[in-house]
Amino acid sequence: MQIVSYNIQYSLGQDGCYDLDRVIDAVRDADVICLQEVERNWRRTSMTDQPALIQARLPDRYVAYGSPFDADASHCDEAGRLVNRRRQFGQMTISRWPIRAARAHILPKLDTGARLNLVTGALETVIAGPNGPLRLFNLHLSDASTEERLMQIEHLMSLLCRTAREGGIWNGSEGDPGHWQTDDPPPMPAEAILLGDFNAEPGSLEYLAVTLGALAKYEDGTKNGAERCPFYDSWVAAGHHGKPGITYRRNPSQSAYWDQRLDYCFLPPSLVPALTAARIDEAAIGSDHQPVWVELKG
Template identity: 50%
Template sequence: MKLATYNIQYGIGRDGAYDLARAVKTVATADVIALQEVERGFARTRRDDQPALIEALLPDRHVVYAPLFDRDASERLADGRVRNARRQFGVLTASRWPILSARAEILPKHDGGAFFNLTTGFLETIIAAPAGPLRLLNIHLGHLSEPERLDQIAALARRLAGAADDGGPWSGSDRDAHEWESPEPAPAPIATVLMGDFNTAPGEAAYAALAALVSPEGEAFVDAWTAAAGPGEPAVTYYTNPAQGAFEDSRIDHIFVPAWLGSRLAIRIDADADGSDHQPVFATIPALGRAANAAGDETPEI
């Protein structure tokens, strides 16, 4: 299974040109794709409905969009009717396999005063991967401050802990005559993976808090880059950008996997991608099943 995470900056590349297809093409070979900063209804991107365009660009994928930021963009027409429209900004997950369920959650936001800040959060999806259901959290943490990110990670920790006990997106059976079309039990994920733009780099307090998270399956997480490439390997996912408050190159886009997968994956950062102000991160997992991992089986890539 090939995973990819990419903050596409709504399709505006390092050259300043808007080209959504260029950004999407960069990660199109991955089986499961987590995109951040996907929008609809903004003038800077021609008022495009980017989730719909991405779905068209990836016609063989299952797609779910979570608009973590949502504001009014409607207008009243001359005849008094309202043309409803929303201006939205969020995350999108695409998968080669069915997305069995999806839940979005807004994370805590701090008031930055004169400094621009907006709501962020994550999209939890359960993906019907060949080896068993995979829980994927497509995450975008805030850029405002370290205290905000620490609050967000604390909320994320509570959500992960609660997921072990809430029975999934649905539970039990429906006695109502109006069927919910879900007679099967909710899927029980065999692994949880966290991917996205975390706006925090190794050595920072928020990164340490991320590394201390525990999955609903009771597993510790590891940074896939550190586990597979080694902490000494050069790695940049966001280059120096003083206009955005970034005064040095950093690695702020991550993939966290269960510790038992850490030694079995391959990872790379596409340093040549120019479809955004971030660089995409790819991880290839040869097997999801813990039994195969414990036995040392050479399970084919899934």
């Protein structure tokens, strides 16, 4: 099974051109594709619906889209009729197998005043994989500050810690199953893969918060009573320790003055033995980020 994560920067490539075809061509062979910065109704991309365009390019795949950013983009047509539109910016998960459940989570955000800072999120999906249900969080952490990213990671860990208490997106049954269609609730595995753009480098506080297995908290601030398991950086676990693995190249125009590794696939302990390879596609030029690939048995 091949899984890829790619922050596509709304299809703006390293040559300054918008080209959704080359974005999809770079990842279409993967079994599970997790994209970040996919948008609808922005002027820079000609008010197009990128989720619909992507789905049209991969017509044999299952898709889910979640947008934490949602603003008005309505207009009146030539006849003066109101056309309702939403300006969105989020994550898209694409799979060869059915996506049994999906939830879009809004991550905590701080007011940064004059500095641009958008609400970001995580698209959680449960995929009917060949070896059983696979749970993923396709996420995009803030680029505003370490403080904000740590808040967001703590929120994600709290979601994972609540899994056993919370269950899936529904449970139980209703007297009229034909009305509610509750005959086959999707599963909710306790463990999950975290992948996407973390906007933090290896060794950072954010990286350590994911990999060291710190205590998570409930939303009321109390400890959950059990230490959570650490996540494993697939790049390191696959034998690339000490190799830079660049996913975001030097870009002074965006205040990036050195090559960085900002994009990851973090695995729970149960999936580390299944990891067979991890790589970064250095040839892709469809975005300011590089696709991150992992291969798992099965």
